[in-house]
Amino acid sequence: MAGGWSSDGAVQDQIDATIDDAVARARSALPRGQSLANCEACNAEIPAARRAIMPGVRLCVRCQSALDKKTVSHSGYNRRGSKDSQLR
């Protein structure tokens, strides 16, 4: 009976730390500041419409989607990996 509280608290602390970490990482990935007229990576022109809907955009569509793909597949792999190891 004793110890039920402390183990629950430890698990909750772990979850909170994970969420804080994810939020901090997501925030740091958000574009900030002024939009660029030309892509930061390949120097292609960024259309005004894209700049209007994405304030602070720094990459052209092609570079952004390449970056998104890399980011999604990377975090998706990590998430699936940890879930698998918990289930097995």
Ligand SMILES: [Zn+2]
């Ligand atoms: Zn580009």
